[in-house]
Structure formats: C-alpha cells, structure tokens
Amino acid sequence: MANVKNKKQQPGRIAITGELTIYTALELKDQLLTGLAEAEELELDLSEVGEIDAAGLQLLVMIKQQxxxxxxxxxxxxxxxxxxxxxxxxxxxxxxxxxxxxVRKPL
Amino acid sequence: MIPDEYLQTFVVECKELLEQMEEALLIVEQAEQDPEIINAIFRAAHTIKGSAGMFGLDPVVEFTHAAESVLDRVRSGEVAMTSVLAALFIEAHDHLKELIGHVAEGSHPAEATDNHGKTLIARLEAYLGETPAEQPGNSGSSDNSGEMPVIQTANVEREHSDAVVGTDLWHLSLRFGPEVFRNGMDPFSFVRCLASLGSIEELVTVIDAIPAAAQMDPESCYLGFEISFSSDADKLAIDSLFNFVRSDCFIRILPPRSKASEYQRLIQELPEQEMRLGEILVKCGTLTPEELDNILRLQSQHGDAPQRPIGEVLVEQQMVSSPVVEAALAKQQQVKDNKKSEASLIRVDAEKLDELINLVGELIIAGAGTNLIARRAGMAELMESTATLSRLVEDVRDSALALRMVQIGGTFNRFTRVVRDVSKELGKDIDLVISGGDTELDKTVVEKIGDPLTHLVRNSMDHGIEAAELRLARGKSAKGTLRLNAYHDAGSIVIEVSDDGGGLNKEKILNKAIERGLVAEGANLSDKEIYNLIFEAGFSTADAVSNLSGRGVGMDVVKRNIQALRGSVDLDSIEGQGSTIRIRLPLTLAIIDGFMVGVGNASYVIPLDMVVECVELNAWASDEGDGQYLNLRGEVLPYRRLRDHFVIDGDMVQRENVVVVRYGEHKAGLVVDKLMGEFQTVIKPLGKLFSSEKSIGGFTILGSGEVALIVDVPGLMGQIEHEREAGEVVPFTRSGVVMH
Known part of the structure; x- marks a missing residue:
C-alpha cells in the first residue's frame, strides 16, 4: 500500500512510497493537492516509488499543472x-x- | 565479430546497390530530372550507410553519410542535380566501390585512397554549405542518424493535397477513453506491446486532455499518444493490439507513406488544436515542417465553411474511416506486394546449382537405361510408365537449366559506364543503344562473355566510330552510336556489337595481312574472309596505338575466348557506314536435346537445334557427281558422309539418309546410315587428347552404357571447308576413341 510518508514529514516535502498507480490515485490526488495548497514550495520525493502506471503519471502531470x-x-x-x-x-x-x-539500461 | 557469411551478404548487396546507383547516376547525368531516380540513388546510399553502420565500417558510413546528405538536399530541391554534380557522384560511387572491395577482401585501403575519400567528402560538403541552416527533421543532421530519414516533398509549393508524406514510419494516434483504467488496463502496456512489433522511433504523450485539478478524476484516463513507429508488421498485426480497447478509444493507424490528405484528416479528427497537433506530428518525425505547413494551409482553405454541427462531424468520423482505410489498405497491399517480390528471390550458391544439373544429367542417363530395358522387355505398361517418367525428367531438366539462365541485360548495362568513360577519354560523343536485354543465357556463359565483349565495345569506339569532324564531313551526325543487341537463333544466342562508324577498310586489311604473311599475295578472298582476318593473331590496322586498343592483341584473344565457349564470332562491315560483330554462343554448356543417328555400329548425336530436316539420299537429294555437293530441291548443299569422315568400317546400308544441319548462315548435309530419333544428351567433355579434333564436341553415355560422340556441327563445317581449301582429306583417326 502506497502512501504519503507522514513520519518525519516536513513542510514543503512529500515522499511517495510504494505504488503510484490507479489503486492509489484517488487518495494521492487529495493528499498532493492539500500538500501543494499548504506550501509555497513543494518537493515530491519519488525515490521510493516501487510501481507507477499511466494513472500515476497522469497524476504527476495534474499536480505539476496545478x-x-x-x-x-x-x-x-x-x-x-x-x-x-x-x-x-x-x-x-x-x-x-x-x-x-x-541511467542507460544496457541494451 | 561478425560472421563471414553476413559480411558476404553485405558485400553482395552493396555491389548490387552500387550497380543500381551507377545506372541511375548515368541517367541523371544525361540531365534527366526524374525525382524517382534521385530517390533511387538516395535509397541506395542510405541502405549502404545503414548496413555498413551495422557492421561498424566507419569509413564507409562516414563517406556515404556525406553523399547522402547532399543527395537529400538534391531531393528536397535545395541543390540542383547538374551534370557536374552527377559526375562527382559517379566518382563518389567509384570510391565507395573501392571501399566495399576492401571490405570484401578484408584489406585496408591505401593512404592514397583515404586521401581521395577525404577530398571527395570535402567536395561533397561544399554543396551542403551553400544552403540555409539545418532544418529539424532533416536527415542531414547527425544527431538523428539512427532514425529513418524524413523525406521532404520535393516541392513545397505543391498545391494538391494528395502528395505522399514521405516517411517510412507508421504513425499511430491513440486517445484512450476515460474507462481504460477502471477496465484494468494501462495505456503504457500497449506501448510496450507495440515495441515488440517493431521499434518506437518517437513517442509523444498527449496530456492536453487532463483537466484542471478540481475537475480531474484520478481514476479516469485522459492520456493519448502520438507514435512514430518503424515496423515490418502489417496493419492487421498492429491493429489487433488494440482489440481490447477499441470500443472506447480513438485509434488511427497511418501506414508509411500515407497521403498528406490522410494526415490532414487525422488532424481534423483529433480533439486537440491543429497547431498543437501539428507540432506533435513534427516532433514525432512523422511530418516535416514544410509538410505540416502545406497541410495546415489546405486546412484553412477548407476552414472557411461554417462550423458544422457536432453530430455531422461524429457521423463523418465513422464514415471517414472507409476511404482512408481503403487508401491505407491499398498502400498496405502495395507494400506487401513489394515485399512479396523481394521475398520470392533467393540467393543460391552457384555450386549447388551445378550439383543439381549434374544430378539431373545422371537422372537422364539412368532414365534412358530404364527406357531401354522396358523396350526390351516388351511390357506395354512399363513402357508407358517410363514414357511418363522421361517426360517428367525432361521438364525437370528444363527447369534446372532455367535456374541457371540469366538475362544478358545486366551485362549490357555495365557497358553504359564503359561507353561513358571511353567516350570521354577519346573525346568522342557516343550513344549506347541496348536492345534484347531480356534474352537469357547460361550464367557461366554470361560470366565469361564480359571480357571479350568489353574488348569489342572498346575496339568499336576507338577504331570504328570516327572523330566528330570526320563524321560531319561524311555527312553523318556528330554523335556516334554503338548498339548492343541480343537474340535467340537456332539454339544459340547471338550477341551483336555494331557501330555506325567508318567500317573496315578492305585494302588496308588485305595489305596488312599480306605484309604479316597471313595471306599469300594474289589470293582471292571474299569480303567476309578479309574482314575475319582481323581475328587472326598479331593483327592490327590502327594507325596509332592508343591505350585502349590497337596493340594487335585482342581480337584473336576475343576469338579464342569465344571458341572456348563453343561459340563463334564473325564480322560484317560496310565501308563508311559501320560494322557489326556477331558473337554466336550455345545457350547452355551442360545438357542439350540431341538427335541420334547411327553409322555402322556407332551412334552419333547431333544437336537437335541445328537439325533442319532429314531426307533420304538419292530419293530427295542426289549427288550430281563431284562427291561434294548435293542437289536438294535445286539448292546446292555441301555434304559429307560421316562414315568417311570418321573412317567407320562395316557394311554399307541400302538406304542412306541425309541430315540437313544449319549453323548461322551455313547449311550442310551429313549422310548417315540410320536415323534413331531424339535423345536427351548430357554433354561430357572429351579429354585433352581430343582437343585438336574439331568435329567432335564431346560425348554422352547412352542408356545401354555405350558411348556416343556428339558432333560439333560448326567445327565439322569448318573442317570440311578447310580441307576443301587445302584440297586434301585428312580423315579422322578413330583408333584412340575407346571409352567404357
């Protein structure tokens, strides 16, 4: 289950862990929008995203545009x-x- | 390391491409501005570059790249293909050929070659410098050299919309429906599937449909893709990928080289704005900016019409697909057809063909044996079955031989270049006219005829065709004409090299021949005999020795080469009007249809193609006394008894037969004891011991295991004539011919 890491959460920084997919898109949307509303500058840490699909990508586009x-x-x-x-x-x-x-994958 | 056989294929392919390129360049040099031909040159260069890249042959890639860049400019109309540029390309072609030659031999080009290449690249690049700055999507830029080139429409001003957009790539427009995620599908999985069918050259994710945050439903799909895709798969295969999402998605697949109007329609159909879409298509590499401008301009012309109700547009969207799809399908079919004709050619090792022909030869001999046994056994059923069998074997033989048959056109076309180069060297203006290029003959013969033919062509250009001033003085056009012609005649192929030059000077030849001691003074020779003197060893009448010909070696070598192929050569000439050299060659060197005759206890085979008719001696043709000529229905026919010629013992038969044979313009009668009918003959060469025997061309093995000699009709005729001139008969001594 993916979620926004709430521990050691600091303002202006959100780390997404686990899935960034259709299964988590709904809750992530709200969390991301809230996070954006609360800060002037937001950093999204994607280092622990284990899975991403088109819905997740779409979400990133949305928040970027917002x-x-x-x-x-x-x-x-x-x-x-x-x-x-x-x-x-x-x-x-x-x-x-x-x-x-x-990182170029070896062909 | 690349396996040798691939490299071999690469070399063979490159050579073919270079040949095509040369042919096209020679046409272009004659100021033919056909975009098709320029395209052909470009494609050849591009393919060579591509495959050379695969093998890591950097010098070839580097050089071809320079040539290709210039060609691209030519194609887009930025640089004109002048004859100067064409000549430069011919030089480039030669250099490339040399490089490929080094690849084939595995050797490294000499430094001089490298330097020459650099000079050529510099000269080519000079053509690039004159044009405006690099355009995006132009394959001349090095950053996208991995991509297929984007072909620009030659003329940007073109008004009609049916210009073909020249990309070799498929274009896919995908807009996924909102339910796609909820149906458990991920658009990117389609992209990954697509990648398994070919390679995605460029993909643009269309995110324009994603609404503002407040309205966005994170579980609805708003995505779309514009993909340019290179693949050999057919439309059906690509299309079927999208079977699961077809119902709620917008999917358009444009095959390579679709019409501009189809792209226009595509742009209309897609929900995004025209300009935005256009940019995407350009980014994909599907369209060049020029092509986009054209399409958009057309678009705005139609845009004057009042806005149509959305329903109509929707209906049209359904309808629209039919003509587009039809056009796409037609294109598709064409691509498929092209591929089919490509696939129907296979390269076969010539040795394998030889082996096949050998086996067929053995089959024929074995078949003849079976036939004989069947006849002896007197079983009607067996005889019937062997008859069917031999008919089939005959068919197999014909198709096996046909495999080795190639058209002579390829050989002829090589002379376009020879004529071009030699006429430049000589400062003469000479046209080459080729006819009968589709005449077929055995591959081994084709390979061996190249050199003698080159010699004859050079000779005709050097000695035959006069300098322009002399031509004008003689009332001919300043431009000389050289003709190459080929046709089939009586089981042989005839190749003619003719020119409209000065013809041969009989006096000069005769004087020279007497001077050289080839002919006795005061000898009475026919015109033809005089002309054919030039084929004698050590004969040349050229006043000046040029580096082309005239050194007195050549014509006799030509004659010897052709005779080695069991052919003959002769010459016709009309002084002041030109001359024609005629080479006559057997169609094949392996198997012939023979006509078997019996003399005494021996059997002989006469090539069936040369047999005109068979008549009974004394009944239809009679010797009127001198033992040399027959009266055949009032025609004078020289004849020879094979019994006398081959010195065969045994009782005379009561009724002798005459086989009338023809070779070229000569006819002769051969008197034999028995006519035994047609016989498929596998020619086996005679040993060196018999090489001086002109009247025997080889031998064959009969079904019974016996040996039959094959009569070499031209040789026999020559010998008869020779003996008649010498006034003595040198009989053939048969003592050596014992074979089992």
Whole structure:
C-alpha cells in the first residue's frame, strides 16, 4: 500500500512510497493537492516509488499543472528506476523539467 | 565479430546497390530530372550507410553519410542535380566501390585512397554549405542518424493535397477513453506491446486532455499518444493490439507513406488544436515542417465553411474511416506486394546449382537405361510408365537449366559506364543503344562473355566510330552510336556489337595481312574472309596505338575466348557506314536435346537445334557427281558422309539418309546410315587428347552404357571447308576413341 510518508514529514516535502498507480490515485490526488495548497514550495520525493502506471503519471502531470496555475514551485526529486523508465518511455521528462539522473539500461 | 557469411551478404548487396546507383547516376547525368531516380540513388546510399553502420565500417558510413546528405538536399530541391554534380557522384560511387572491395577482401585501403575519400567528402560538403541552416527533421543532421530519414516533398509549393508524406514510419494516434483504467488496463502496456512489433522511433504523450485539478478524476484516463513507429508488421498485426480497447478509444493507424490528405484528416479528427497537433506530428518525425505547413494551409482553405454541427462531424468520423482505410489498405497491399517480390528471390550458391544439373544429367542417363530395358522387355505398361517418367525428367531438366539462365541485360548495362568513360577519354560523343536485354543465357556463359565483349565495345569506339569532324564531313551526325543487341537463333544466342562508324577498310586489311604473311599475295578472298582476318593473331590496322586498343592483341584473344565457349564470332562491315560483330554462343554448356543417328555400329548425336530436316539420299537429294555437293530441291548443299569422315568400317546400308544441319548462315548435309530419333544428351567433355579434333564436341553415355560422340556441327563445317581449301582429306583417326 502506497502512501504519503507522514513520519518525519516536513513542510514543503512529500515522499511517495510504494505504488503510484490507479489503486492509489484517488487518495494521492487529495493528499498532493492539500500538500501543494499548504506550501509555497513543494518537493515530491519519488525515490521510493516501487510501481507507477499511466494513472500515476497522469497524476504527476495534474499536480505539476496545478502548481503552475497557482504559481507555486513544484519539483520532483530522487526519481526511482520505475519512474525514470516511464518518463523515458512517455517522453515527458522535458515537460516536468526536473533534473534527472539518466541511467542507460544496457541494451 | 561478425560472421563471414553476413559480411558476404553485405558485400553482395552493396555491389548490387552500387550497380543500381551507377545506372541511375548515368541517367541523371544525361540531365534527366526524374525525382524517382534521385530517390533511387538516395535509397541506395542510405541502405549502404545503414548496413555498413551495422557492421561498424566507419569509413564507409562516414563517406556515404556525406553523399547522402547532399543527395537529400538534391531531393528536397535545395541543390540542383547538374551534370557536374552527377559526375562527382559517379566518382563518389567509384570510391565507395573501392571501399566495399576492401571490405570484401578484408584489406585496408591505401593512404592514397583515404586521401581521395577525404577530398571527395570535402567536395561533397561544399554543396551542403551553400544552403540555409539545418532544418529539424532533416536527415542531414547527425544527431538523428539512427532514425529513418524524413523525406521532404520535393516541392513545397505543391498545391494538391494528395502528395505522399514521405516517411517510412507508421504513425499511430491513440486517445484512450476515460474507462481504460477502471477496465484494468494501462495505456503504457500497449506501448510496450507495440515495441515488440517493431521499434518506437518517437513517442509523444498527449496530456492536453487532463483537466484542471478540481475537475480531474484520478481514476479516469485522459492520456493519448502520438507514435512514430518503424515496423515490418502489417496493419492487421498492429491493429489487433488494440482489440481490447477499441470500443472506447480513438485509434488511427497511418501506414508509411500515407497521403498528406490522410494526415490532414487525422488532424481534423483529433480533439486537440491543429497547431498543437501539428507540432506533435513534427516532433514525432512523422511530418516535416514544410509538410505540416502545406497541410495546415489546405486546412484553412477548407476552414472557411461554417462550423458544422457536432453530430455531422461524429457521423463523418465513422464514415471517414472507409476511404482512408481503403487508401491505407491499398498502400498496405502495395507494400506487401513489394515485399512479396523481394521475398520470392533467393540467393543460391552457384555450386549447388551445378550439383543439381549434374544430378539431373545422371537422372537422364539412368532414365534412358530404364527406357531401354522396358523396350526390351516388351511390357506395354512399363513402357508407358517410363514414357511418363522421361517426360517428367525432361521438364525437370528444363527447369534446372532455367535456374541457371540469366538475362544478358545486366551485362549490357555495365557497358553504359564503359561507353561513358571511353567516350570521354577519346573525346568522342557516343550513344549506347541496348536492345534484347531480356534474352537469357547460361550464367557461366554470361560470366565469361564480359571480357571479350568489353574488348569489342572498346575496339568499336576507338577504331570504328570516327572523330566528330570526320563524321560531319561524311555527312553523318556528330554523335556516334554503338548498339548492343541480343537474340535467340537456332539454339544459340547471338550477341551483336555494331557501330555506325567508318567500317573496315578492305585494302588496308588485305595489305596488312599480306605484309604479316597471313595471306599469300594474289589470293582471292571474299569480303567476309578479309574482314575475319582481323581475328587472326598479331593483327592490327590502327594507325596509332592508343591505350585502349590497337596493340594487335585482342581480337584473336576475343576469338579464342569465344571458341572456348563453343561459340563463334564473325564480322560484317560496310565501308563508311559501320560494322557489326556477331558473337554466336550455345545457350547452355551442360545438357542439350540431341538427335541420334547411327553409322555402322556407332551412334552419333547431333544437336537437335541445328537439325533442319532429314531426307533420304538419292530419293530427295542426289549427288550430281563431284562427291561434294548435293542437289536438294535445286539448292546446292555441301555434304559429307560421316562414315568417311570418321573412317567407320562395316557394311554399307541400302538406304542412306541425309541430315540437313544449319549453323548461322551455313547449311550442310551429313549422310548417315540410320536415323534413331531424339535423345536427351548430357554433354561430357572429351579429354585433352581430343582437343585438336574439331568435329567432335564431346560425348554422352547412352542408356545401354555405350558411348556416343556428339558432333560439333560448326567445327565439322569448318573442317570440311578447310580441307576443301587445302584440297586434301585428312580423315579422322578413330583408333584412340575407346571409352567404357
């Protein structure tokens, strides 16, 4: 079960752990929007995302756009391998504009 | 390390591509501005570059890349294909050929070659410099060299919408319905599936449909993809991937090289804004900016019409698919057809074919044996079955031989280049006219005919066709014409090399021949005999020796080469109007249809193609006394008794028969004892011991295991003529011919 890590939660920083998929999208949406509303600058730590699907990706797009609309700074950090993989596949890395550590998979 | 056999295939393919390229370049050099041909050159260069890249042949890749970049500019109309540029490309082609040659031999090109390559690259790149800055999607830029090139429509100003968008990639537009997630599917799994059918060149995730946070339902899918995709799969295979989501998704698949109007329609159908979509398509590499501009311009022309109700648009969306799909299917079919014709060709090792022909030969001999036994046993059923069998064997033989048959056109086309180069060297303007290129002959013969033919062609250009001033003075056009022609005639193939030059000077030849001691002074020779003197060893009438010909070696070598193929060569000439050299070659060197005759106890085989008719001696044709000529229905026919010729003992038969044979323009009669009918003959070569015997072409093994000699009709005729001239008869001594 994925969730926002509430322990050692600090303002302006949310770590998503476990799944970022259709199964968790509904609750994550609210948590992310709340998190964004509460801070001027938000950092989303994706280092512990173990699974991500299109719904999860869509959610990230949504929150990024919402941040832009409300004029807040949002950044994603510490992309886990599955996140990197999907960003690479979708070609959306440029849209998010976060610095990524590109790891080329051996062919 | 790449296995040798792949490298071998690569080399063979490259050589073929280079040949095509050369052919196309020679056409282009003649100022033919056909975009198809330019495309052909580009494709050849691109394929060579691609495969060379796979083998890591960097020098080839580097060089081809330079050529390809220029060609791309030519194709897009930015650089004009002048004859100067075409000549440069021909040089580039030669260099490439050399590089490939080094690859084939596994050797490294010499430094001079490298330097030459660098100069050529520099010269090619000079053409790139003149054009405006690099455009996105242009394959000339190095960053996307891994992608298939995006072909620009040659003329941006083109008005009609049915221009084909020249990409080799599929284009897929996918918009997933909101229920996709809830139905347990992940759009990216389709993308991953797609990757198993080919390679995704570029994928743009369309996120425009994701609503603002408040309205967004995180469990609904708002995503779409625009994908450019390279794959050999057919439309059905790609389409069937989406079977599960078809009902609530928008899926459009455009095959490679779809019409611009189809893209236009696609843009119309998609929910996003035109400009945004256009950008996506450009980003995908599906469209070039120019193509997009064109499509959008057309779009705005139609856009003047009042906004149509949404229902109509929806109906159209359903309807629309039919013409587009039809067009797509037609395209698809075409691609498939192309592939089919590609797939129907296989490369076979020539040795395997030889082995097959050998086996068929053995089969024929074994079949003849069975036939004989059946006849002896007198069993009607067995005879019937062997008759069927031999008919089938005959068919097998024909198709086996047909496998080795190749069209002579390929050989002829090589001369386009020879003629171009030699005419430049000589400063003469000469046209090459090729006809009969689809005439087929045995591959081994084709391989061996190249050199003699080159010699004849060069000779005709050098000595035959006069300099332009002389031509004009003689009232001919300044441009000389050289013709290559081929046709089938009486079981042989005839290849003609003719020119419209000065023809041969009889006096000059005769004087030279007398001077060289080839002919006795005062000898009375026919025109033809005089002309054919030039095929004698050590003969040349050229006043000036050029580096092409005229050194007195050549024509006799040509004649010897052709005779080695059991062929003959002769020459016709009309002074002041030109000359024609005719090469006559047997179609195949392995198996022939023979006509078997008996003389005494021996059997002989005469090639059936040369047999004109058989008549009974004395009844239909009679010797009027001199023992040399027959009167065949009023025609004078030289004849020879095979019994006398081969010195065969045994009783004379009462009724002798005459087999009338024809070779070229000559006819002759061969008198034999018995006519035994048609016989499939596998030619076995005679040993060296008999190489001086001109009238025997080989031997064959009969069904009974006996040996029959094959009469070499041209050789026999030549010998008869020779003996008649010499006035003495040198009989064939049969003492050596004992074979078991």
């Amino acid at each position: 941040a832009a609309v409300s004029g807040k700074a949002l950044s994603f950090t510490g992309h886990s391998p599955v996140v990197l993989d999907l960003l690479d596949l979708s070609g959306l890395a440029g849209f998010f504009g976060d610095p990524l550590l590109i």
